[in-house]
Amino acid sequence: MCMAELVKLIRIVDAVRAFEQSQPFRYYAITDDRTCEACMKYDGDWFSWEDMVNTFPDLERISDATYLPHIHPNCRCQIIREMI
Ligand SMILES: [Zn+2]
Ligand SMILES: [Zn+2]
Secondary structure, three states: OOHHHHHHHHHHHHHHHHHHHHOOEEEEOOOOOOOOHHHHHHOOOEEOHHHHHHHOOOOEEEEOOEEEOOOOOOOOOEEEEOOO
């Protein structure tokens, strides 16, 4: 791959990332009898990208639309990017 192609590719990746990070994210707790109060508290909440990374320091990226907040060990919650 030549340099110009590489630069073009990086611009596309940056644009995709900027788009992803401009979208709202929604917290989904798995709600059953094992769900703790900390997880329940966030269930259904909306976050901007910035709020999400600031609120959940252990955030793990699973895919471009799915993140795991890991607010405690064995946390089963997911944060999903919602398209607008
Ligand atoms: Zn929990
Ligand atoms: Zn949880």
